[in-house]
Amino acid sequence: MIEIQSLTKKYVTKKQTVIGVDNVSITIEKGEVYGIVGYSGAGKSTLLRCLNLIEKPTKGRVLVDGIDLTSLSEKQLRRARQKIGMIFQQFSLISSKTVFENVAFALKAAGHSKPYIQKRVLELLDIVGLQDKKDIYPAHLSGGQKQRVGIARALANNPTVLLCDEATSALDPTTTKSILQLLKKINQELGITIVLITHEMEVVKDLCHRVAVMQEGRLIEEGPAYEIFSNPREPLTKQFITSILDFDLPETLIKESKGTIIKIQFEGKTAGDAILSDTLQKFPIKGNILHGKIEYIQNDPLGILIIEFSGESKEVAAAIEYIKERTGSLEVIAHAA
Numbered sequence: 494m495i496e497i498q499s500l501t502k503k504y505v506t507k508k509q510t511v512i513g514v515d516n517v518s519i520t521i522e523k524g525e526v527y528g529i530v531g532y533s534g535a536g537k538s539t540l541l542r543c544l545n546l547i548e549k550p551t552k553g554r555v556l557v558d559g560i561d562l563t564s565l566s567e568k569q570l571r572r573a574r575q576k577i578g579m580i581f582q583q584f585s586l587i588s589s590k591t592v593f594e595n596v597a598f599a600l601k602a603a604g605h606s607k608p609y610i611q612k613r614v615l616e617l618l619d620i621v622g623l624q625d626k627k628d629i630y631p632a633h634l635s636g637g638q639k640q641r642v643g644i645a646r647a648l649a650n651n652p653t654v655l656l657c658d659e660a661t662s663a664l665d666p667t668t669t670k671s672i673l674q675l676l677k678k679i680n681q682e683l684g685i686t687i688v689l690i691t692h693e694m695e696v697v698k699d700l701c702h703r704v705a706v707m708q709e710g711r712l713i714e715e716g717p718a719y720e721i722f723s724n725p726r727e728p729l730t731k732q733f734i735t736s737i738l739d740f741d742l743p744e745t746l747i748k749e750s751k752g753t754i755i756k757i758q759f760e761g762k763t764a765g766d767a768i769l770s771d772t773l774q775k776f777p778i779k780g781n782i783l784h785g786k787i788e789y790i791q792n793d794p795l796g797i798l799i800i801e802f803s804g805e806s807k808e809v810a811a812a813i814e815y816i817k818e819r820t821g822s823l824e825v826i827a828h829a830a
């Protein structure tokens with residue numbers, strides 16, 4: 494378990510004081526994948542770097558499995574850090590070392606014997622699917638392969654926590670998917686807690702159990718990923734999820750519509766229900782689907798449907814009420830002219 498308690502990080506220079514992280518408290522459970530999102534400058538990297546004390550907090554505490562990292566000596570901290578792996582957007586591999594040597598480096602630093610290192614590196618390369626690349630230099634690897642080496646190196650000393658600093662931001666969408674799959678496997682099969690920062694909600698959608706939203710150093714919203722996607726409270730959170738779920742109808746379509754246009758959000762089990770066909774059977778109205786989309790937040794469906802209803806206004810109103818009672822939310826976008 495990771496406990497971030499009232500953490501503040503200020504950067505003080507002669508000219509000014511910049512607050513990187515402003516009084517943030519978060520508890521991350523063991524085995525969880527926890528996402529931190531926010532725009533550039535929100536304080537995500539600073540917060541992540543405070544978790545292994547690469548960055549020293551100005552105030553507050555960071556406890557990993559009950560140990561207060563801020564109270565440790567340098568020597569104790571080096572030891573504690575071995576249990577906190579980290580991967581980076583730009584991979585941070587040593588270009589003059591082969592894949593094998595890059596991974597072995599972390600094990601040598603921890604003082605392991607040669608035979609153990611030999612065995613452990615091959616084991617790690619097997620986990621990340623790169624055994625056949627062990628004698629290759631980083632320059633000859635693709636971005637995805639470089640990140641796999643980064644992951645193998647981060648896992649070398651059997652960490653309990655893996656910190657991911659925009660781990661897929663430099664990768665194309667297909668490679669991103671495969672790295673996210675690998676991180677999911679590492680979380681599920683090795684039970685490693687993952688804390689990741691990202692500005693991509695796709696990453697959160699695929700991987701994160703819980704998510705925090707940061708703005709100007711502060712934590713403005715936090716909760717289970719499904720709740721954040723289905724019921725965002727803060728305007729910034731709404732902006733973030735729009736990229737995944739929302740859909741704006743063209744203005745002309747709304748203007749020219751002769752019916753009532755509604756947007757329905759389906760949550761959880763109701764997403765699969767035949768609410769629309771029920772409604773159309775029950776009420777003498779016509780329904781024209783203008784847009785529909787279902788996203789899976791991990792394994793749970795969340796959908797939106799935009800429909801134009803036409804018919805007698807009393808019947809349309811009754812149909813809307815009927816749907817409201819059965820779904821997560823309903824919004825009337827345009828009334829019948």
Ligand SMILES: Nc1ncnc2c1ncn2[C@@H]1O[C@H](COP(=O)(O)OP(=O)(O)OP(=O)(O)O)[C@@H](O)[C@H]1O
Pocket residue numbers: 504511512513514531532533534535536537538539540
């Ligand atoms: N070493 C530093 N010295 C001074 N100010 C810093 C330093 N590192 C970060 N900051 C400032 O702290 C604030 C938060 O930066 P941080 O890099 O944590 O944000 P971020 O959300 O990770 O952004 P990005 O996605 O661009 O990396 C910014 O205002 C930044 O300018």
